[in-house]
Amino acid sequence: MTDPAPVRFFVPDTPQFMRNLKAKLREEFQTRDYAIASGVAGDYADYRHRVGELRGLEIAINLCEEAEKEMGR
Secondary structure (H helix, E strand, C coil): CCCCCCCCCCCCCCHHHHHHHHHHHHHHHHHHHHHHHCCCCCCHHHHHHHHHHHHHHHHHHHHHHHHHHHCCC
């Protein structure tokens, strides 16, 4: 039996990719933030879940910014 070909990942190393990724994350953050402010949460547990999603997006944005700094961009 032969080994399957290894999985290869393509990660573009471009400033444009990082800008687009951060823009998408920020857009998603704003959409979800607006939903919370509009009172879409059904109960406190749902509210806490949604706030956790916002925190996750915030962390992702910060990680993108840190990666950019480390790459010297």
